[in-house]
Amino acid sequence: MRVWILLLVLLVLLVLLAPLAWAGEPFVRLKVEPEGELVAGQAPVLEVQMLVPNYFLAPPAVQPLRLRDGTLAEQVGGSANRVERIDGQTYAGITRRYQLPPLPAGEHELAPAEIRLRFAGEDGQPLEARLPLPSRHFQVRPAGAGSAAQAQELGPGQLSLSDSYEPAAASLQVGDVLVRQLTTELHDAGNLLPPRAPLATPVGVRLYRTAPRLELDDQRGARRRISREAVRYLFTQPGSVVLPAIKLRWRDTRSGRWQTAALPPRILQIAPRAAAQDAPAQLWRWLLAGGVLLVLLATLLWRFAPQAWRQRLAARTERRRRWRRLREACHAGQAAETEVALDAWLALHPSASEQLPGLQQARQQLLVYRYGRNAVAWDPKALLAAAARLPRPAKRAVNYDGLNP
Incomplete structure (x- = not known):
């Protein structure tokens, strides 16, 4: 009896654990292009394929791929999605490609790296996995000296150095500046930067x-890094000046050999500084002097202007201020503010306001609206139009009593 109970329990456990046993596990594949032995100067491409059952819940987190010696691989392009059917199980995959710089001859090995995957299980619950990057060794043999195909692949040179001058050809004298543009181009060097040329300072x-200003030119897989630098020479003494030759020693990563790029010297004749001639005054000096003169003249006019002219200017300013206040009050429809502003405006026209019956009627309508028991509507536009018809106040006559008896 007990044996049958144990068999029944085992059968139930097998049924319950069957989906877990049949469920697939995530894994990582690594492919290298080109396959097999490499030749010095080749830049292999690593294709990392990450596959999980069901589907991804987040992008994979991949640690930087590098060799044991620290050489870093750079990702090429974006991620690509894929779907595979393995042993009746559907896997979702993401593929990423990384490129190593051109490798010198010798043995190389990938450093350990971890890949973190987050995906959905069979029941839809989130799962996480940390998988190691598959290890890989690279055997790189030296390039054959007489291989024409390899020489054609490497091209004329991995590094080139050139310069140009501005002005290109001109008579120089003490105090002038000569600009030299140095351009260094590095081909197929992966993440390496062009070296900086050494310069000597002449007497x-x-x-x-x-x-230097760096540029990256990546066309058809041929990566080229360009360094542009401006060098300025200021001449302090006359005579013959020799700009020394430039020799740049660098290591060709494709062949593993040391090379030298050079630029020839240049001889310049520097003339003494010519005597400075009296240059005409610049335009901005004239403008500045004119502005100062105008400010001084305006200050003098205001200080010594007649009293009558000052009073006339102040009266004009006060008239504009009162009219602006009345106009703003009417536009806002404020009866109390309009009454105060209207009285101030009419104070400038004590006699002329009585000659305009329309203005008196509009003012009476405003007062009835404010203080009458049966308030009626008032028209701000009509009041403002009637007030605008008031003539300008006459100029005050100057009293000369006592001057001419």
Whole structure:
């Protein structure tokens, strides 16, 4: 009896654990292009394929891929999705490609790296997995000296150095500046940067260097890094000046050999500084002097202007202020503010306001609206139009009593 009970329990456990046993596990594949032995100067491409059952819940987190010596691989392009059917199980996959720089001859090995995957299980619950990157060794043999195909693949040179001058051809004298543009191009060097050319300072010259400007040119898989640098020579003494030759020693990563790029020297004749001639005054100096003169003249006019002219200017300013206040009050429809502003405006026209019956009627309508028991509507536009018809106040006559008896 007990044996049958144990068999029944085992059968139930097998039924319950069957989906877990049949469910697939995530895994990582690594492919290398080109396959087999590599030749010095080739840049292999690593294709990392990450596959999980069901589907991904987040992008894979891949640690930086590098060799044991620290050489870093750079990702090429974006991620690509894929779907595979393995042993009756559907897997979702994401593929990423990484490229190593050109490798020198010798043995190389990938450093350990971890890949974190987050995906959905069979029941839809989130799962996480941490998988190691498959290890891989690279055997790189030296390039054959007489291989024409390899020489054609490497091209004329991995590094080139060139320069140009501005002005290209001109008579120079003490105090002039000659600009030299240095251009360094590095081909198929992966993540390496072009080296900086060493410069010597000649006698009688001040040398000024700027930080190089880097450019990346990636066309048809041929990666090229360009460094552009501006060098300025300030000449302080007359005579013959020799700009020394430039020799740049660098290591060709495709062949593993040391190479030298050079630029020839240049001889310049620097003339003494010519006597400075009297240059005409610049335009901005004339404008500045004219502005100062105008400000001084306006200050003098205001200080010594007649009293009558000052009073007339103040009266005009006060008239504009009162009219602006009345107009704003009417536009806002404020009866109390309009009454105060209207009285101030009519104070400037004590006699002329009585000659306009329309203005008196509009003012009476405003007062009835404010203080009458049976309030009626008032028209701000009509009041403002009637007030605008008031003539300008007459100029005050100057009293000369006592001057002419």
